[in-house]
Amino acid sequence: MKRKNFIYTITGGLFAMSGLTTFKRFTDDLEEQDVKMPVLFIGHGSPMNGIENNEFSLQWEKTAKELPVPNAVLVVSAHWLTNGTHITAMDYPKTIHDFGGFPQALFDVHYPAPGNSQLALETKELIKTTDVGLNHDWGLDHGAWTVVRRMYPAANIPVLQLSIDFSKPALYHYNLAKELAALRKKGVLIIGSGNMVHNLRMVAWDKLDQPGFGFDWAIEMHELFKTKIIQRDHQALINYETLGKAAKLAVPTPDHYYPLLYTLGLQEKNEEPVFFNDKLVAGSLNMTSVKFG
Secondary structure (H helix, E strand, O other): OEEOOOEEOOOOOOOOHHHHHHHHHHHHHOOOOOOOOOEEEEEOOOHHHHOOOOHHHHHHHHHHHHOOOOOEEEEEEEEEEEOOOEEEOOOOOOEOOOEEOOOHHHHOOOOOOOOOHHHHHHHHHHOOOOOOEEEOOOOEOHHHHHHHHHHOOOOOOOEEEEEEEOOOOHHHHHHHHHOOHHHHOOOEEEEEEEOOOEOHHHOOHHHOOOOOOEOHHHHHHHHHHHHHHHOOOHHHHHOHHHHOHHHHHHOOOHHHOHHHHHHHHOOOOOOOEEEEOOOEEOEOEEOOEEEEO
16 A cells, blocks of 8 residues: 655635625524534545445445535545645645555546635634634545545535644644534534554555454554543543553554544533444554544
């Protein structure tokens, strides 16, 4: 499995006054709802899940059918790492093929979901702890589109991405997520897209067709992460590096782990975790996903 890591530092432009008028109309339309949208963390795994029918991709489709239809989707993907926090603000985000070594059929996929510049601006205004850049250059990377196109294949729901400021520690991301809570009440489905256990250097290529296979350390962390989520021990999950040697193998770099912290930061007191796609893959990865609400 090959992939490219993109670390972009991008500054956003300013909206014209006419854009602010449109923004007001949009936020007026997005009134608070009686039922909050759930929040998801999705283990996205291989980009091939975006085009293959397998137990993971079919479960994404099933999950979407069980949720209220969102007004928009906001994805925090492991594959958009930046200096500073940015949000996509274009009307039509491009489909980014940020990987290599896969069949041409995967590169041929175009997911034409619209963006929503007004929602981008509202999200920027919600976040008070940092200045969020409005980005017009990124698009939807494979951490976003491979999942969302299976959930919403008609591509008729706006999709935005919020970047991960890779210069910041885990607690920053957990706290930043809390500032997004109001979006749940306005019909926005927020998805953290990564993997809890993600060590590509130790992938057992000969075990790819053996579902559930995991190295001892991967099994240990697979179970421990779930236990901590069930116990609502967010402090331990924020300080994952203190969970022992197995944790350092499961999370050698935090890019795929940080999206989980956004989902945890949005969990409310009365919300219990519902796990799905709860399996190890190829020894050193897991697809475990969780829904709150």
